[in-house]
Amino acid sequence: DIQMTQSPSSLSASVGDSVTITCRASQSVASNLHWHQQKPGKAPRLLIYTVSSLQTGVPSRFSGSGFGTDFTLTITSLQPEDFATYYCQQTDSSPFNFGPGTTVDIK
Amino acid sequence: LQMQESGPGVVKPSETLSLTCSVSGDSISGSLYFWGWIRQSPGRGLEWIGRLSQTGITDIHPALRSRATLSMDTSKNQFFLHLSSVTAADTAVYYCARLVGKLPDQWGQGTLVTVSS
Numbered sequence: 001d002i003q004m005t006q007s008p009s010s011l012s013a014s015v016g017d018s019v020t021i022t023c024r025a026s027q028s029v030a031s032n033l034h035w036h037q038q039k040p041g042k043a044p045r046l047l048i049y050t051v052s053s054l055q056t057g058v059p060s061r062f063s064g065s066g067f068g069t070d071f072t073l074t075i076t077s078l079q080p081e082d083f084a085t086y087y088c089q090q091t092d093s094s095p096f097n098f099g100p101g102t103t104v105d106i107k
Numbered sequence: 108l109q110m111q112e113s114g115p116g117v118v119k120p121s122e123t124l125s126l127t128c129s130v131s132g133d134s135i136s137g138s139l140y141f142w143g144w145i146r147q148s149p150g151r152g153l154e155w156i157g158r159l160s161q162t163g164i165t166d167i168h169p170a171l172r173s174r175a176t177l178s179m180d181t182s183k184n185q186f187f188l189h190l191s192s193v194t195a196a197d198t199a200v201y202y203c204a205r206l207v208g209k210l211p212d213q214w215g216q217g218t219l220v221t222v223s224s
Contacts, residue, residue, distance in 0.1 A: 034210055043202055043214035087153055091209035095168045098153035
């Protein structure tokens, strides 16, 4: 199985800050890496697919990059609605594991 | 698109967990999408369970393959998860999802299933 790790596990930031979350795969997943956002008590929501493509309706302050084993999610100019937990997921090989999540909370 | 999970909130150990996902706003029979299940628990995080298509393609997490069955009823626009021989480790919030290939792009709201005697 491909194991996914994320760092940091949590971070505190202020509205207007920029933050970067890292996701690492235990072996190459090529570009088959995606990001989901989850708010407390809600289902996850697909945010970015195939490394850097924004899902419909996702603001351009979200961006993704990477290839192979190392990926990043960047949020520029954090907004109040961005405080949430972010999960990476690989769909390169089954089982299509998720990372453990990174919680972004308000400083 | 709306998807709603339903099923018992409590299942006894060793019994079978059965969940239904009712879909509105899209036809699962005419769709090019896959339909699947994902669960989430504090101990295991988000765990991809499996997916199926209306053409009969199924793909189940290797660790669950011996216990999980996915099926659908296109006449009711519903799909199902059956997980046999459950233990406390199967306690989780279960989400149904629409998938573009292997990737969930729309999620149901989730339903909590507790395994307890």
